[in-house]
Amino acid sequence: MNELTDLTELRDLFADKPHPTADRLAPARTALLAEARTKRRPRARVAGLRRLMLAGGLVAAMTAGVIAVQTFKPAAPASAAEVLRLAAEAASATPWPEPRDDQYLHYEQIAESRPEKGVPDPGPRRITGEFWDSVDGSRPRLSWGKPSKSRPHRGRGEYKELGPWCPGHGRPTYADLRGWPTDQEQLRHKLAEYGKEMVLKKDTATQIWRALGVLAHPMPPKLQAAIFKIAATLPGIETEELKDATGKTGIAVTRVDNLGPGGAISRESFIFDKTSYVFLGGQELVPGQGREVWSVTRPQITDELPAWSKSVKRRGCV
Amino acid sequence: MPLSTTLSDAALIERSWRDPEDFALLFDRHARHIHRYVARRLGDDTVDDVVSETFLAAFRQRRDYDTARPEALPWLYGITTNFIRRHQRAELHRYKAYSKMGVLPDADDAAEQALERASAHAVRRPLARALASLKARDRDVLLLVAWADLTYEEVADALSIPIGTVRSRLNRARAIVRNALGSTDPTMEQAS
Numbered sequence: 001m002n003e004l005t006d007l008t009e010l011r012d013l014f015a016d017k018p019h020p021t022a023d024r025l026a027p028a029r030t031a032l033l034a035e036a037r038t039k040r041r042p043r044a045r046v047a048g049l050r051r052l053m054l055a056g057g058l059v060a061a062m063t064a065g066v067i068a069v070q071t072f073k074p075a076a077p078a079s080a081a082e083v084l085r086l087a088a089e090a091a092s093a094t095p096w097p098e099p100r101d102d103q104y105l106h107y108e109q110i111a112e113s114r115p116e117k118g119v120p121d122p123g124p125r126r127i128t129g130e131f132w133d134s135v136d137g138s139r140p141r142l143s144w145g146k147p148s149k150s151r152p153h154r155g156r157g158e159y160k161e162l163g164p165w166c167p168g169h170g171r172p173t174y175a176d177l178r179g180w181p182t183d184q185e186q187l188r189h190k191l192a193e194y195g196k197e198m199v200l201k202k203d204t205a206t207q208i209w210r211a212l213g214v215l216a217h218p219m220p221p222k223l224q225a226a227i228f229k230i231a232a233t234l235p236g237i238e239t240e241e242l243k244d245a246t247g248k249t250g251i252a253v254t255r256v257d258n259l260g261p262g263g264a265i266s267r268e269s270f271i272f273d274k275t276s277y278v279f280l281g282g283q284e285l286v287p288g289q290g291r292e293v294w295s296v297t298r299p300q301i302t303d304e305l306p307a308w309s310k311s312v313k314r315r316g317c318v
Numbered sequence: 319m320p321l322s323t324t325l326s327d328a329a330l331i332e333r334s335w336r337d338p339e340d341f342a343l344l345f346d347r348h349a350r351h352i353h354r355y356v357a358r359r360l361g362d363d364t365v366d367d368v369v370s371e372t373f374l375a376a377f378r379q380r381r382d383y384d385t386a387r388p389e390a391l392p393w394l395y396g397i398t399t400n401f402i403r404r405h406q407r408a409e410l411h412r413y414k415a416y417s418k419m420g421v422l423p424d425a426d427d428a429a430e431q432a433l434e435r436a437s438a439h440a441v442r443r444p445l446a447r448a449l450a451s452l453k454a455r456d457r458d459v460l461l462l463v464a465w466a467d468l469t470y471e472e473v474a475d476a477l478s479i480p481i482g483t484v485r486s487r488l489n490r491a492r493a494i495v496r497n498a499l500g501s502t503d504p505t506m507e508q509a510s
Contacts, residue, residue, distance in 0.1 A: 011465070
């Protein structure tokens with residue numbers, strides 16, 4: 001018997017079994033996609049944002065307008081590290097009553113996306129949103145998305161939504177953040193770990209920078225200050241002037257990496273008031289494609305959701 | 319060019335770390351091969367579940383994928399091998415039934431069965447019996463080579479075993495198969 005006869009015969013055994021049709025595979029594919037959708041993790045920073053841009057929801061930093069706008073003086077700090085250190089001081093000086101776990105953080109956000117010329121996109125989109133986040137995530141979160149009237153968000157109008165805090169594919173709750181260390185070394189480690197969930201196989205500095213998306217939501221000012229101090233030590237940061245989502249010009253700290261769509265160059269920035277160094281928001285610019293700008297306003301603490309929330313339809317975790 | 323044709327499996331998997339839904343493109347590339355392989359081993363009743371479990375497990379392990387390996391098919395075969403093991407009794411029952419009756423228990427069409435029985439000549443039935451008699455780990459290696467067309471190196475990758483182990487398991491399995499074929503081969507019988 002030929003040496004290979006056994007394999008040849010074996011290859012013929014049950015060889016008439018056909019490949020499956022697409023219909024036959026469809027349920028398995030659907031199950032896979034359903035699982036994948038629950039794992040979709042919006043990249044930190046724009047974290048909330050991108051999801052909110054899609055789901056509707058963003059912020060109006062209207063109260064930020066209280067801060068006096070002054071022209072940028074040449075005497076202002078030239079180095080990005082210095083800007084972040086001043087921002088840390090400003091955050092530390094912010095009076096802030098600690099919320100209880102059973103309370104809500106009520107705040108507004110604005111997000112706007114603008115494609116660059118020649119890039120197909122739904123067009124400029126701007127959403128203002130108001131949110132009520134349960135401090136410890138134990139109560140449903142209320143979102144109220146309000147697309148701009150002058151430039152309506154295509155395909156989606158105003159919406160109100162009441163949903164649980166979905167574990168596994170969201171961001172940390174305020175109570176979680178309160179548990180984060182403010183010790184520099186421990187926090188650096190924590191941020192790197194958090195960033196790693198979003199950005200694998202990159203250097204630690206990039207992972208930490210990408211983890212800074214947590215800044216897009218209210219957090220204890222002490223933690224915010226500690227985060228700015230760590231950011232100040234990262235290599236590759238630079239300053240530039242940028243407008244935040246309310247149109248206010250601020251001083252921004254930017255870091256460049258290649259984490260844009262398809263590995264494109266991406267400039268991720270955090271924007272501060274030019275005189276007070278209060279944190280205003282951020283921007284991600286992918287040259288040749290577009291930008292997303294977002295702002296957060298100083299939140300308030302409330303005990304209850306507004307009465308109208310009782311009529312809002314509840315949703316479950318995806 | 320669509321992503322589905324320009325990226326390597328490794329690049330697709332890496333993308334799925336950030337954009338999980340891209341993993342479906344990997345399914346589109348390979349599910350039909352995995353499906354046919356599983357169907358040959360387990361039959362039509364369980365194959366759909368096993369394929370679904372395989373891709374869900376692969377998706378959950380996507381961050382552990384070694385992106386130095388551009389082709390993901392061996393990795394997928396390795397995962398599916400573990401799920402096939404859970405149905406080992408059904409697999410063995412299938413081979414034994416075939417070796418006795420010349421027909422597979424999951425063939426559902428009577429006319430087809432008759433045809434199948436007629437064509438299940440003297441070689442295939444002992445072959446199925448030999449498959450049933452192999453140690454599970456030897457059978458895995460043999461069928462990954464014979465039915466999934468993996469190279470020795472790919473089998474080693476798929477099962478996370480050294481390539482020397484692939485060779486020894488394959489040799490052992492083939493010796494048993496050859497023996498089964500030899501004992502029923504009319505020409506061999508005449509010669510002896």
